[in-house]
Amino acid sequence: MKKSPAHRCRDIERQAGYLQPEHCAPPLTRPRSDAMWFIRDCCGIVCGVITWCLVFYAEFVVLFVMLLPAKNLLYSLINGALFSTLAFLALASHARAMCTDPGAVPKGNATKEFIESLQLKPGQVVYKCPKCCSIKPDRAHHCSVCKRCIKKMDHHCPWVNNCVGEKNQKFFVLFTVSVFSLECCYFTFSPPATVILLIFLCFEGLLFLIFTSVMFGTQVHSICTDETGIEQLKKEERRWVKRTKWMNMRVVFGHPFSIAWLSPFATPDHGKADYYQYVV
Template identity: 45%
Template sequence: MIDIMAKLGSFEMFAALCVPFLVLFEILFSHSYILMIFAQYVLITILFIPEENSVAKVINIAVFEFFTFLAFAAHLRTMFTDPGAVPKGTATKEAIEQLGLIDGQVLYKCTKCCSIKPERAHHCSVCQRCIRKMDHHCPWVNNCVGENNQKFFVLFTFYIAIISIHALILVCNHFMKCLDNDWRLIDPNSSSISSSAALSLSNNRIDHQKNSNINLNKNGLHSSTTSATAPINIILLICVAFEGLLFAIFTLIMFVVQMQAIWNDETSIEQLKKETDKRWSRRQRWRSLRAVFGLKGFSIEWFSPFTKVEPLCYAIESPNYNV
């Protein structure tokens, strides 16, 4: 076993160790739409609808739905945008002769898809294509993250992290209110509820139940108190809290990793392989950010999944070659 591991490079060893975790994340996040719709249903029916109308309620609904919409849009843009696939079959003798290369100029060819590889392009074993400035293949979006769609992927992780943290805060706040309503009548000098407090609490619950039935018959709405104490609703809220925590941790990690890669102008593959014979010079950090999010400079468009990005391509320096 030691001999086998010794023969593997650092990149192969890291990839082998990551396989179980990648499989787990693929199973969980391949059903991201189902999980997001489930969270929407629970929060709307248990938290938002029963709550009395207030400014805070309107703001919470508007913020949550706004970022959910942006997350869906960013996910679709990441999924259906060409990440920067290099055309196949371009490494033929005739095509190379048409490039007009000068003597001594080095040309790189991918033997797997028979294409001329621009600088920083890597072959994806899943897509069976060479991808310009490929960062990784993401099963969450069923696409590679590359030169043309990295912005959308970063925005997707950012928006998912926001709505996950927001949902987690809403659920925790709801549970805190429930605990406050149920235990505020406890005798502060005793570890048990006094008889008068218990009787008052019981009467209050009966009154709330009667009011809930009346409201249900008239308006078809659930009482917030009844919903809060229903066991099935507690289970659903716990599931949403766990989902929010899991998504928040994972997407925040992905967001930080992606931003670090953009800031250093080095993709995840390049970091793992630790390539020393780089055929390109790193961009300045601000220029690297502009290359991913927008060449016009920092603006609201950087946070929009609907604006098209014109990346600064790394290509072969020949006027007759365009990928």
């Protein structure tokens, strides 16, 4: 059978012994399953701090410069509560996207013992990542920043200091929606404000509005087509089951449809699957 380009670019072997387990020994200390996920990348940390500072700056200007001096108390209370709620949801979504494991594959598990424990049958193969010495699931890609293979990796976003993958894509989408709604609110307030602060706030709003609208559009398209950004960029051959757009949305946001889709505190149930064995 002729191999596709996607197969040729992978390290595919049928025998566990060929994986050279002496070079893929598991780490001496394994991270706890309940440990918080956080990438120690200087650029990503700086971008994450800048994001939070911009949201707090917008909160300060809107509440204390634009709404507090307004003569209509009811107007200030309603709009202030709405803006503060959106700001809180944006920061909560950002925190969940940043501190949630995006779907990292266990590092250094390409050992002979682990391969044998999979009990491969005839016609089944395993994919090995030579960079992190892990058994590479289908549709997983190696991130040079996280230094791990990520399941259904869409891209690495420095603004959330994390990869956008299988387990945190929902929170990233909610972050873009919250920030987009936040920026739209900038242009609905009419009370006078300090000119310099207002100009900077409008400039910030336009930048975030463009960024979040583009990211939201690309993420929704990626979810509906069930094709990650990397898969679209590399034009990888589609080998997975095709589902409806609604089913793809449920896979990312959880089963079944509920108000929890809009909550950054509700973790979607992605179900359980065998990530390591494939038939070719």
